[in-house]
Ligand code: FES
């Protein structure tokens with residue numbers, strides 16, 4: 001089966017019933033995408049498929065084949081961080097950061113679709129994500145500032 | 154992660170006990186001398202601590218302290234944490250307070266190194282060391298016009314110096330780094346996915362293990378049939394040792410299938426404990442009470458009281474529910490065991506592994522990976538399980554829990570029942586205070602944190618008992634601190650309301666503790682307590698707390714509507730002495746508030762006869778971004794007061810402040826958590 005991840009093509013030989021998350025983490029060793037629940041409830045496993053934020057833990061790998069997959073490892077442009085990554089660093093929008101890839105991927109997808117979201121739109125785009133460390137105040141500020149609302153914090 | 158030897162080209166080594174307190178403190182012994190800081194011939198600085206990073210930013214805090222004392226850049230300090238082969242032994246003292254004793258000792262080690270470098274320069278330049286100072290990794294002289302780099306001073310040397318008793322540290326005014334906002338040194342690895350957590354560790358030849366779980370706590374295995382599982386391609390071995398059954402496979406998903414293919418019959422325990430009868434059970438099954446403090450005479454206190462109140466409170470088990478489920482990799486090299494895991498106490502983990510396999514602790518090396526936000530627990534069992542499987546198959550094995558295992562088989566914050574009897578005089582002064590707590594868990598010590606009252610009272614008894622725990626009780630952010638505060642601060646409102654006194658005024662009337670008063674008045678002013686607006690469905694609540702050497706007061710606003718309560722605003726007064734990293738401290742406090750909000754409003758582990766009933770996020774509600782209130786933090790500590798913890802104290806009063814606010818909104822007293830299901 002063919003997978004296009006972060007602009008690179010991979011030929012993988014895996015059982016059709018495996019999840020995209022399992023293949024990314026185990027076959028392609030892209031461990032920046034995290035397992036948090038495996039049930040679509042926490043957002044830790046979020047990747048972009050054709051630009052759409054998608055829970056990779058409940059996505060069969062077959063349905064991602066032939067599409068454009070972006071993981072946290074592929075979000076930056078070489079050494080240049082994506083504006084959302086940049087903002088997460090600037091606002092220290094994490095503690096343990098286990099949830100961070102997921103939040104960043106969903107935020108990047110949101111800004112792509114809606115470059116000037118208001119607070120309610122940001123919250124609703126991220127409401128499927130859990131940060132157990134409770135870094136939400138920062139996350140909100142970071143996404144606002146990535147959206148160019150000046151210094152939100 | 155690699156076995157790289159940091160000591161290889163060490164030119165200067167600073168040794169000393171890992172902890173330091175201004176006065177000898179029997180509760181926090183300094184520990185055995187060990188290497189605290191090294192500078193290599195090329196000038197690279199490394200610092201070593203048995204503490205681990207679990208998201209509290211400890212790596213950054215230590216790096217900032219060392220950078221300031223040694224006049225080097227923060228990101229040039231390599232902080233090595235939690236690798237038992239490299240760092241000083243930390244005898245498992247946990248909590249923010251002991252972190253401070255480590256941080257200050259690292260500062261002292263850095264200052265010692267700086268002095269050594271100045272002395273080397275003085276000898277080399279044949280000048281008086283008093284004429285020298287340091288700047289950006291160099292010793293400077295000649296009025297600052299000339300300089301010599303640390304690396305050049307050290308070349309050709311191999312020195313070992315001990316941290317002396319007297320060390321002169323920099324003054325607050327000279328800090329360039331501490332006290333100023335800074336990005337975490339590990340930030341980029343966190344936003345690009347390159348930070349490696351225990352779940353991500355892969356070593357050559359590694360296999361994947363999965364454990365067969367009983368249906369409930371205390372169940373025993375009666376019958377098992379593994380034939381079907383054995384036939385699955387990719388299964389390496391089915392390991393059975395009594396009730397311990399595990400599968401080792403070439404891939405994780407194969408191990409999962411294989412576990413499901415095992416047929417097993419269990420006999421479940423007949424324990425009738427459940428989250429329904431636990432409040433009463435905790436008292437019935439309690440061991441002996443330990444009196445933490447007993448002063449004056451309760452009897453005469455109650456006799457002189459104008460009013461006597463009695464209440465019972467209850468907090469349920471709470472799941473840590475950390476985002477990273479527990480994971481551990483174990484590798485045996487002959488009789489030597491190496492374990493990569495996410496445990497806050499790597500030395501305790503090392504010792505428990507050594508004990509389990511009957512080997513010398515020196516043969517066990519525990520390496521703490523980045524820890525995915527565990528304020529309290531990562532199940533220690535996961536390392537035991539990985540090591541058992543690795544031994545059985547003679548290959549490295551990783552065991553990673555899934556979410557249901559994490560909910561079902563990690564330790565939980567102890568449930569607790571409290572009985573408080575108080576007496577107040579006509580002036581609204583507390584004259585008698587009888588406090589009894591019954592915390593689940595064999596360890597009474599856990600429940601003692603925060604049990605004592607900070608309010609003024611002459612006749613007082615504080616007693617804590619450990620009660621048999623139907624579930625495996627373990628640590629959590631601030632342990633019993635948060636639960637004890639919940640009971641006490643709820644009762645404070647109980648008295649205030651019954652006397653018709655404003656809750657802020659009532660607390661101030663009974664509180665002479667200066668630092669707590671400082672937090673309380675600052676929070677009240679920032680919140681606008683006096684001018685708060687009474688509206689239908691809106692309530693306001695106050696609570697104060699102390700933990701890990703720090704003090705805090707919190708005021709919240711809630712909105713209650715349609716059986717839901719929403720926290721809309723929180724103002725925090727916080728005194729942790731000198732604030733080393735204000736942004737980091739704020740981040741921790743905000744996190745504590747959000748986490749505590751979950752315990753107040755929704756969270757409780759539901760169980761029946763040892764079976765966990767809500768083992769997924771769909772059935773165990775935790776705070777989300779849509780629940781997050783506006784949070785304002787006011788620091789009230791003095792710069793001349795030594796720093797104390799900011800990671801945990803923030804959580805202690807928040808549940809009580811929220812409960813008091815909900816009571817203010819609805820008029821109904823709250824005695825049990827969580828609040829929302831009871832609205
Ligand atoms: S791991 Fe996919 S949503 Fe939680």
Ligand code: FES
Nearest residue numbers: 095097131132133
């Ligand atoms: S930063 Fe730890 S879970 Fe979000």
